[in-house]
Amino acid sequence: MINNLFKVVLDSHTSLDYKHKRDIINATLNKSTLNEMVDIAVNYLTNNVKNYKIDLFRESFSNNNYQSILKSYKLKGITVITETDALYPNELKNTPFAPICLYAKGNLNLLASKNKFSIVGSRKTPPQILKLTESISNKLASAGVTIVTGIAVGGDLSAIKGAIETKNVISVLAGGFDFCLSEYNSDYIEKLFKNGLVITEHPPCVKAMPYSYPIRNRIIAGLSMGTLIVSGSHKSGARHTANYALEYGRDVFAFPYLPCTSQGELCNKLIKDGAYLVETASDIAEVCGFDIEKSASLQLSGTEKTVFEVISKGSVSVDAIAEETGLKVFELMPVLTLLEIKGVIVKDGNGEYVATQN
Amino acid sequence: MLSKVKSFALNGLNGFLVDVEVDVSNGLPAFDMVGLPDTAVKEAKERVRSAIKNSGKRFPTTRITVNLAPADVKKQGAYLDLPIALGIINATMPELKMDISNYVFIGELSLDGSLREVDGILPLLISAKASGYTKFIIPYDNKQEAGYIEGIEVYALKSLIETVELLTGEREFQAVTPLTYSANNTVKENDVDLCYVKGQAFAKRAIEVAVAGGHNVLFVGPPGAGKSMLAKCIPTIMPDLSFEEALETTKIHSVAGVLKGEDGIVTKRPFMTPHHTASRVAIVGGGQNAQPGVISLAHNGVLYLDEMPEYPRSVLESLRQPLEDRVITVTRTKASVEYPASFMLCASMNPCPCGNYGSKNAECKCTYSQIQKYRSRISGPLLDRIDLQITVDGVEYGELASTSKEESSKEVKRRVDLARKIQRERFKDETINVNAEMNEKHLKKYCELTAECESIIKTAFTSLNLSARARSRIIKVARTIADLELSQQIMPNHVLEAVGYRSNFNL
Numbered sequence: 117m118i119n120n121l122f123k124v125v126l127d128s129h130t131s132l133d134y135k136h137k138r139d140i141i142n143a144t145l146n147k148s149t150l151n152e153m154v155d156i157a158v159n160y161l162t163n164n165v166k167n168y169k170i171d172l173f174r175e176s177f178s179n180n181n182y183q184s185i186l187k188s189y190k191l192k193g194i195t196v197i198t199e200t201d202a203l204y205p206n207e208l209k210n211t212p213f214a215p216i217c218l219y220a221k222g223n224l225n226l227l228a229s230k231n232k233f234s235i236v237g238s239r240k241t242p243p244q245i246l247k248l249t250e251s252i253s254n255k256l257a258s259a260g261v262t263i264v265t266g267i268a269v270g271g272d273l274s275a276i277k278g279a280i281e282t283k284n285v286i287s288v289l290a291g292g293f294d295f296c297l298s299e300y301n302s303d304y305i306e307k308l309f310k311n312g313l314v315i316t317e318h319p320p321c322v323k324a325m326p327y328s329y330p331i332r333n334r335i336i337a338g339l340s341m342g343t344l345i346v347s348g349s350h351k352s353g354a355r356h357t358a359n360y361a362l363e364y365g366r367d368v369f370a371f372p373y374l375p376c377t378s379q380g381e382l383c384n385k386l387i388k389d390g391a392y393l394v395e396t397a398s399d400i401a402e403v404c405g406f407d408i409e410k411s412a413s414l415q416l417s418g419t420e421k422t423v424f425e426v427i428s429k430g431s432v433s434v435d436a437i438a439e440e441t442g443l444k445v446f447e448l449m450p451v452l453t454l455l456e457i458k459g460v461i462v463k464d465g466n467g468e469y470v471a472t473q474n
Numbered sequence: 475m476l477s478k479v480k481s482f483a484l485n486g487l488n489g490f491l492v493d494v495e496v497d498v499s500n501g502l503p504a505f506d507m508v509g510l511p512d513t514a515v516k517e518a519k520e521r522v523r524s525a526i527k528n529s530g531k532r533f534p535t536t537r538i539t540v541n542l543a544p545a546d547v548k549k550q551g552a553y554l555d556l557p558i559a560l561g562i563i564n565a566t567m568p569e570l571k572m573d574i575s576n577y578v579f580i581g582e583l584s585l586d587g588s589l590r591e592v593d594g595i596l597p598l599l600i601s602a603k604a605s606g607y608t609k610f611i612i613p614y615d616n617k618q619e620a621g622y623i624e625g626i627e628v629y630a631l632k633s634l635i636e637t638v639e640l641l642t643g644e645r646e647f648q649a650v651t652p653l654t655y656s657a658n659n660t661v662k663e664n665d666v667d668l669c670y671v672k673g674q675a676f677a678k679r680a681i682e683v684a685v686a687g688g689h690n691v692l693f694v695g696p697p698g699a700g701k702s703m704l705a706k707c708i709p710t711i712m713p714d715l716s717f718e719e720a721l722e723t724t725k726i727h728s729v730a731g732v733l734k735g736e737d738g739i740v741t742k743r744p745f746m747t748p749h750h751t752a753s754r755v756a757i758v759g760g761g762q763n764a765q766p767g768v769i770s771l772a773h774n775g776v777l778y779l780d781e782m783p784e785y786p787r788s789v790l791e792s793l794r795q796p797l798e799d800r801v802i803t804v805t806r807t808k809a810s811v812e813y814p815a816s817f818m819l820c821a822s823m824n825p826c827p828c829g830n831y832g833s834k835n836a837e838c839k840c841t842y843s844q845i846q847k848y849r850s851r852i853s854g855p856l857l858d859r860i861d862l863q864i865t866v867d868g869v870e871y872g873e874l875a876s877t878s879k880e881e882s883s884k885e886v887k888r889r890v891d892l893a894r895k896i897q898r899e900r901f902k903d904e905t906i907n908v909n910a911e912m913n914e915k916h917l918k919k920y921c922e923l924t925a926e927c928e929s930i931i932k933t934a935f936t937s938l939n940l941s942a943r944a945r946s947r948i949i950k951v952a953r954t955i956a957d958l959e960l961s962q963q964i965m966p967n968h969v970l971e972a973v974g975y976r977s978n979f980n981l
């Protein structure tokens with residue numbers, strides 16, 4: 117208990133970097149009173165951090181002070197989970213540089229979800245891939261997998277869109293909660309607070325900096341048993357997520373792209389390096405052992421099923437479907453739109469229909 | 475001596491009365507013209523001078539002042555030659571006792587005194603009739619156009635002399651005989667018919683829907699997929715041009731000077747195919763005289779843009795406003811003129827710069843970014859205004875395709891005519907003709923949606939990422955699909971089909 121309190125207050129000192137905090141925690145591991153811990157910390161800071169305001173630091177551990185810190189978190193609806201809390205996810209605990217505290221808003225039970233899988237992509241993701249991302253995210257989340265992602269427009273947002281209705285989604289921010297509504301898609305942040313979970317390793321007052329994103333990505337990778345990279349150039353931040361996942365021994369998945377497609381360079385490189393090639397949700401489910409619903413269990417009417425079966429065999433044009441099913445175009449079009457709305461087929465950039473799940 | 479002659483001039487499609495006042499007085503020989511004449515009118519002096527001389531009349535060697543009233547409106551064109559010449563003759567030779575006060579005179583003179591055909595006779599006569607004038611003298615070659623206006627007495631004469639003879643009563647002339655309008659629905663090339671297009675059931679259905687409601691359509695497909703053949707078939711299923719529509723369209727063609735003399739009236743829906751090198755002014759209208767552009771000539775018909783991305787972006791973007799408002803405002807230095815431009819846009823394009831993207835027969839050599847750049851030449855807002863976006867791949871499916879009997883244009887046209895009849899009935903108290911022309915007010919009134927349809931549209935928008943601008947267009951297309959099915963109420967299937975024609979144009 118005291119241990120946790122010490123970590124929460126220590127973590128609120130945003131001017132201290134991760135290494136110093138970790139050193140202090142390691143030095144105070146077997147101490148049982150707050151005073152002892154603070155003494156050790158003060159001693160450490162005096163020796164290792166130049167010009168650190170020791171008095172203020174000590175003062176922050178006074179009863180009044182730490183109560184007000186805890187109260188401000190509570191007022192903002194934020195739960196602080198330290199690495200020794202039962203809620204702290206095991207997958208993350210075992211990674212190097214695991215966050216000392218996680219600040220969370222939303223359904224905390226999601227942290228305990230057995231199957232967590234991350235889906236990330238860059239801002240520049242082709243629309244067709246966004247659609248596919250949304251659909252795969254939805255399929256996995258519907259099967260009880262908790263989707264972990266960021267919040268940026270593009271691949272991340274599509275992953276959220278696909279999963280939000282199932283409430284199985286965690287978004288990891290690169291900064292504190294004070295800024296999240298103004299910096300990101302506030303509609304989705306609100307939805308996530310209500311129907312999912314938003315976490316960050318930063319106290320509320322920390323603003324996300326460009327360098328915060330690659331560091332944040334270690335949490336996304338660390339939480340998940342596997343990571344799907346939906347898009348990214350050689351330079352995009354998604355490569356950090358992939359690298360962390362590999363480093364932590366998790367599976368990496370990627371969509372294949374046509375050559376010379378800058379939005380997908382990273383994906384193709386990952387596949388060359390051994391990542392799993394993904395076209396459908398089942399490509400992931402098989403590797404990770406998720407039990408995703410088969411399309412047959414989706415509620416399709418007789419005609420819908422007939423049409424869907426034709427499309428499942430490969431991408432086809434309206435004329436070809438009409439020919440094969442014997443339906444007139446005006447009878448067929450409503451069925452196609454219905455299937456598209458249900459998300460089991462999509463139109464590719466060429467006017468042909470493709471099944472999104474097999 | 476002062477004499478007054480009435481004439482009409484045009485501002486856009488609207489004619490206005492011009493009083494030509496001629497004063498001949500003693501003084502040094504001079505010929506002055508006041509009252510905002512444009513260059514063509516100023517040149518009238520020379521034409522009038524020779525025409526009078528060559529008609530065997532004396533041109534006065536005194537001081538002539540011509541005033542064109544109202545003085546604050548610019549008069550353009552050579553319509554005023556005839557009234558000016560008559561004014562001069564009447565002022566110098568009162569002994570002829572010409573009956574000039576009962577007529578409105580319109581006509582250009584050539585140097586030998588003959589009357590030359592002028593542009594815009596139809597809108598001039600229609601405006602003059604609306605202002606209560608009933609007797610006209612116009613050039614002989616314009617007589618066909620005049621024949622279609624009821625309730626006026628028009629004399630189409632060949633020369634200034636004939637005019638003088640008529641006005642002095644020296645000779646009798648027959649008034650122009652009224653003509654009855656009949657739409658011309660023959661197609662020039664008789665091998666153009668839907669029955670010669672094999673397969674392509676999807677594209678055929680799409681053009682049937684598009685034509686039935688006047689919706690815009692885009693064909694995307696590789697070269698040789700039959701895009702232009704489908705476009706050429708559109709006129710074969712279009713409903714006949716009604717007399718009212720014919721007059722509207724003729725007015726514009728008349729002003730633009732593209733009316734074929736022998737017809738006198740446009741009897742077929744226009745199918746305009748401007749080349750992609752045509753200037754913006756040529757396409758949307760403008761220039762010194764604020765002439766109507768191709769999009770106005772396509773009024774009540776089709777504007778076909780082959781290989782749409784080849785057109786300059788500025789031209790394509792300037793289509794957005796007329797596609798929405800169905801009129802185009804053409805501005806010139808002093809005033810602006812409004813021309814109707816209610817056309818059905820039909821466009822075609824390749825799927826990528828090389829044309830083979832997605833083709834089963836050939837390989838596409840374009841990079842992703844090349845394809846994206848090519849497609850982005852058609853902006854989102856413009857694309858939103860194209861109700862039906864159809865992929866045509868030119869592949870025939872199965873053996874059935876080659877043996878089955880294809881429906882002829884005539885059969886399709888019958889269904890289109892029926893759907894149009896329903897629309898005419900629906901809009902009989904409105905100023906519009908087809909579903910595509912409906913505005914928000916009309917949508918509320920004529921396209922009430924059931925709760926089920928509302929919810930389908932709502933789901934479709936969120937799950938298919940449709941742009942908000944697409945909503946009203948989808949409902950209008952659904953209305954047309956319901957009309958083709960002779961269904962009073964828009965049903966879920968109609969909405970679903972309409973949504974299906976919105977393709978995901980992105981890669």
Ligand SMILES: [Zn+2]
Nearest residue numbers: 826828838840
């Ligand atoms: Zn190509």
